[in-house]
Amino acid sequence: MKLFFRKYGEGGIPVVILHGLFGQCDNWQTVARTLSEKGLEIYTVDQRNHGLSPHSEEFNYQLMSEDLYELISDLGFQKITLLGHSMGGKTALQFAADHPLKLDRLFVADISPRYYPPHHQQIIRALQAVDFNQIKSRKEAEAILSEYISESGTRQFLLKNIYWKTDSQLDWRFNLAAIIKNIEEIGSEIKFNRTYTRQDYETLFIRGEKSNYISDTDISDIRTHFPDASFETIEGAGHWLHADKPKEFTELLLLHLKPN
Numbered sequence: 001m002k003l004f005f006r007k008y009g010e011g012g013i014p015v016v017i018l019h020g021l022f023g024q025c026d027n028w029q030t031v032a033r034t035l036s037e038k039g040l041e042i043y044t045v046d047q048r049n050h051g052l053s054p055h056s057e058e059f060n061y062q063l064m065s066e067d068l069y070e071l072i073s074d075l076g077f078q079k080i081t082l083l084g085h086s087m088g089g090k091t092a093l094q095f096a097a098d099h100p101l102k103l104d105r106l107f108v109a110d111i112s113p114r115y116y117p118p119h120h121q122q123i124i125r126a127l128q129a130v131d132f133n134q135i136k137s138r139k140e141a142e143a144i145l146s147e148y149i150s151e152s153g154t155r156q157f158l159l160k161n162i163y164w165k166t167d168s169q170l171d172w173r174f175n176l177a178a179i180i181k182n183i184e185e186i187g188s189e190i191k192f193n194r195t196y197t198r199q200d201y202e203t204l205f206i207r208g209e210k211s212n213y214i215s216d217t218d219i220s221d222i223r224t225h226f227p228d229a230s231f232e233t234i235e236g237a238g239h240w241l242h243a244d245k246p247k248e249f250t251e252l253l254l255l256h257l258k259p260n
Helices: 025-036 061-074 087-098 121-129 138-146 152-159 176-181 216-225 246-256
Strands: 005-008 015-018 042-045 080-085 103-109 162-164 170-172 202-208 230-234
Touching: 005 025, 015 025, 015 061, 015 087, 025 042, 025 246, 061 087, 080 087, 087 103, 103 246, 121 138, 121 152, 121 176, 138 152, 202 246, 230 246
Parallel strands: 015 042, 015 080, 080 103, 103 202, 202 230
Antiparallel strands: 005 042, 162 170
């Protein structure tokens, strides 16, 4: 599948960024621009069924790993630094298992390889309640979302996905039907057939202090696959740590993105 992406800056080993569930590459615009101003070449990517990338009924991490491999092959990259957040982090982990020779560095933001049971049911109910045959404005959509989702930040994050499908019809950019059909896949475990050390690639896991996606037990389990992995916690950040603490998150990335 040919994925949509945006490029920022020039120079060095390319840094490829993968968003999370219901996200899109533009969510990472601020981080990408800041990194590019430091002389780095950044690619933010829409994963399948999200943003401006194609839709498909098939939706799992093996396919998303192969989508990414196709993209970097088309771009002619020998190696990349790969950063993934949440669902994007799981895609990054699958890619790391499938194509270790393509990685220089692996950065995983607030997710572990383990299985996560479905936990987006309230968001999905909210999205299903938005009927674009009846609703003709973002304001109307937000009013419906607010009946299900109390957090304004989450509502605004979802509303960024609304676009004019036609001159008179709004729609979601993500493929809601495919996401619902494959929701079990979103939390599936990423499995590895060996361990990966610094001789393969540098590995960094970043978690938000207020998030429970990477527990201390997860860190112990991650070290069985990545014994040389580094772990960092961003104080005051939740699961969307790059949005909660963009300055701190970007500064942490820059510490690890210095030339070898």
